[in-house]
Amino acid sequence: MARPKSEDKRNAILAAATQVIAEQGLGAPTARIAKVAGVAEGTLFTYFESKDALLNELYLDIKSDMREVMMTAYPKAASIQDRARYVWQKYVDWGVAFPHKRRAVAQLAVSDRLSESTRVAGMQAFADVNEMMQASIASGVLRDHPPAFAAAILGALADTTMEFIAREPAQAERYRDAGFEAFWNAVSKC
Known part of the structure; x- marks a missing residue:
């Protein structure tokens, strides 16, 4: 047995x-x-x-952790900018607190070892964030680009912000705010 x-x-x-x-x-x-x-x-x-089964489960496990941090108190009724700022702050804080998870999920996200159903399941947990992202870029300079492009810009700015916070923790709020302003100006302005 x-x-x-x-x-x-x-x-x-x-x-x-x-x-x-x-x-x-x-x-x-x-x-x-x-x-x-x-x-x-x-x-x-x-x-x-299999290793692929492990990688798929790991991706979903990390995404679940991210969702718990980012979406538990998501201000669904707030303005688009306030929702975007909330998501930004929670994501940056999560990434600074869990650098191994951030690096692992970034590698998994671009891997061909994840199944399509795993990718879909990982994104379903963030439907509100995806809706907010689409609304924030609808009238901005990125309106004619794929949503994935705006998400990639968000990710790159967030990664840069997290790296600077890790180097200079005393400046965390300053970098977090500056990173968000850079992102918001990139996606929402005409």
Whole structure:
């Protein structure tokens, strides 16, 4: 009879995968992930049938964490600018607090190892944010560009902001505000 799976082991594997992928990239061996998790490599495959299954679950796990931070108190009735500022601040704060998760999810997001259903599930949790983004660019200079372009600009500005906050934590509010203003002026102005 097989032993029941432990949620603690599963979480340890996901945490180890986050760290190892952030440090070594998606090509990191599962043996390294298992070692960091403190489990045998065979145990890793008891919880995840393949490396791709692990990567897909990791992506959804990190996206779920992001959603919890960013969307729990999302001000749905606020102005577009206030909603955008809220999302910006929560995302930047999350990224500064969890740099390994930020680096891992960035690599996973551009990977061909994620299934389409995983990508869709990861984005569904952010439907309100996507709607707000589309509304914010509707009359701005980016209105004739794909929404993914505005999202990429947001990501690049957020990454820059997070890097500066990590270097100079005492200036966090200054960089967070300046980054948002740069983003808002880029997407909303004509």
